[in-house]
Amino acid sequence: MWTGRLRNFGFGLLLLVVVGALLLTWLLFNFLVFGIVGSIVTIMLILSWVTWDGMRQSSPQSLAARGIVPDDDTLRIIDPGLRREYSAFAPSIGRRVPSVSRGPVRSVTPPGRSRLSAVPPTSPTKAPATKGPTTKVPAAKAPATKTVRVGRGRKRGETLQSDATITLDSERQASGIDDLFAALDSQLIGLAPVKKRVAEIGSLLLVDRARQRFGLAAESRPNLHMCFTGAPGTGKTTVALMMADLLYRLGYLEKGHLVHAMRDDLVGEYIGQTAPRTRHVLERAMGGVLFIDEAYSLYRPDDSRDYGQECVDILMQVMENDRDSLVVILAGYKDRMERFFESNPGMRSRVAHHLDFAAYEPDELLAIGELILERSSYYLSDEATEAFRGHLSLQMQDPHFANARSVRNALEEARLRHAHRLSAEPLRPWSKDDLMRIEAPDI
Secondary structure (H helix, E strand, O other): OHHHHHHHHHHHHHHHHHHHHHHHHHHHOOHHHHHHHHHHHHHHHHHHHHHHHHHHHOOHHHHHHOOOOOOOOOOOOOOHHHOOOOOOOOOOOOOOOOOOOOOOOOOOOOOOOOOOOOOOOOOOOOOOOOOOOOOOOOOOOOOOOOEEEEOOOEEEEEOOOOOOOOOHHHHHHHHOOHHHHHHHHHHOOOOHHHHHHHHHHHHHHHHHHHHHHOOOOOOOOOOOOEEEEEOOOOOHHHHHHHHHHHHHHOOOOOOOOEEEEOHHHHOOOOOOOHHHHHHHHHHHHOOOEEEEOOHHHHOOOOOOOOOHHHHHHHHHHHHHHOOOOOEEEEEEOHHHHHHHHHHOHHHHHHOOEEEEEOOOOHHHHHHHHHHHHHHOOOEEOHHHHHHHHHHHHHHOOOOOOOOHHHHHHHHHHHHHHHHHHHHOOOOOOOOHHHHHEEOHHHO
16 A cells, blocks of 8 residues: 555656756756757656556566466466467378368369379389399389369269279269259249250260260260240240359369350440450350350341441350350340341351240249249239239230249239238238238239
8 A cells, every 4th residue: 555655656756856847948948958858858758657567567466467477487378368379380290180171172173284193102122132143023014094084174083994884873963963953843834845955965964974984085075055045034044054053063164154145245336346345255254154145136237337247256266166165055036046047157057056945834924923922932812823814814915025024023013012902901910821922902
């Protein structure tokens, strides 16, 4: 107690002396001398404060409060708030470092590179010294191993012997495409011919994958450029996304992404704009799928000032030379795409797969609507189902009807009417089923 008071008294006396010295300097000398003396006093005060703070932190009481015992040889914890745990920078010789698994990793080999299976070198053994003539015995030659790249950049073991067997089911499981085909069946209503053609393309790539396991590599991989024809809202973009994922899982694409482009993204308005735009989009799409919607609009023969032909020429060149790195999918109305191919025969020859997306039937549209509502935790009552069926029959006669898109828009309006109907009676208690059920007046 007395120690604290003496300390405070000393600080007060020091402060009084400092203030007196500064005041005396102010009265007896000029401003320059006062500034010099004031600066020296300020520096001395700062140094005194720093020295005192360091002495206070190194006092026995402060060290004991932080868990430091000065008499102990080892300091267990320097500061609980600054505790760190360190490990050796390099493992000791002979110590085995466990590997850390970070989950499944998709390994992709860049184009032009191959993966070589590492064969550990064998240390030569010394033959015992013998007298007399010696005979050189040739060292046993290790069997040559060859790593097979399945598809593009995917390593799938070594080359199988000619008497070995393989099942395509094992290849499907190794590529993990079963869930993709399951999603194709569950998320897309109808489209039986499209699903069949996608399954055929998948089977072709699976067989090609199995052939490469036996070293039966073809000169070039299958042509995978496609054309999707059909009215809007028939699932062309959805199937293109699934196709990009399918080709990536089977090893025929490095990235598996999809770049959506239209005429404005590829064709310029003035001379010198088309080539840079087209090449920029192609660079973004490399390693994945380039999906060109309304591709027939790229070429306009009636317009003499149109620069679309330059874009078509660049596309045809890239589709031929870089087909191992890029898949192009052209989409549009069937009749307009036919005229587009007639005016560009070279483009038709570069497209191997033509998939026609037929318009949906009323029952298929109704099933699509129920699937959309189910994902949002809604459903149609029996009366609303019949009302919605009649609404779709009328809408299908509209030339601007967009199939699944029009169904989605109609259900969005039904949800708005449903919400307005419930909010019109704010004091009425509503059950969970009331919040989910859409009635006929909502259609």
